[in-house]
Amino acid sequence: MMVNRKAAEKEAGRAHVQTYLGTPTDLKHEAVREIAAGLKVALADVFALYIKTKNFHWHMSGRHFRDYHLLLDEQGEQIFAMTDPMAERARKIGGNTLHSVGEIARLTAVADNDAEYVTPENMLAELREDNLALTARLRAVHALCDEGNDVATASLLENWIDETERRTWFLFEATRPAFGRND
Secondary structure (H helix, E strand, O other), rough: HHHHHHHHHHHHHHHHHHHHHHOOOOOOHHHHHHHHHHHHHHHHHHHHHHHHHHHHHHOOOOHHHHHHHHHHHHHHHHHHHHHHHHHHHHHOOOOOOOOOOOHHHOOOOOOOOOOOOHHHHHHHHHHHHHHHHHHHHHHHHHHHHHHHHOOHHHHHHHHHHHHHHHHHHHHHHOOOOOOOOOO
């Protein structure tokens, strides 16, 4: 009896959200649901990566301080610039998006780094791997867009993938142990 009541309440909640937050679209309902869910998870990663990038920006030290500090500031701005368009795209197609810091924490795959001290090399390497993982997450959402014929979201994702690959490239180059080596 309790399970049926909870299921009915959940369905009523969904209907309420659709009534008051639903946006007209020609995309199929299932495509909207999957794409919006993918954007929500990607957005959680973007917010977590932004905070981590700023953390490392604020705690950078060492002989390359200025270059790395500026690099991470630039990358942080670029990452943050993704947040509003990504959330609004989910809403534009009739889905919903993140509601809280707790939801970000539950959805993100970006690991926290609360260490008191992290070497500059380890900061950059960690961010490189996080950006690489974000690229994969964005590509997965792009595949959902292809399946659901959502060319507008796919187009935005293509730009964000390109920006994320550029950040990965810069972080990779900054962490090379010697010229010409790719390990």
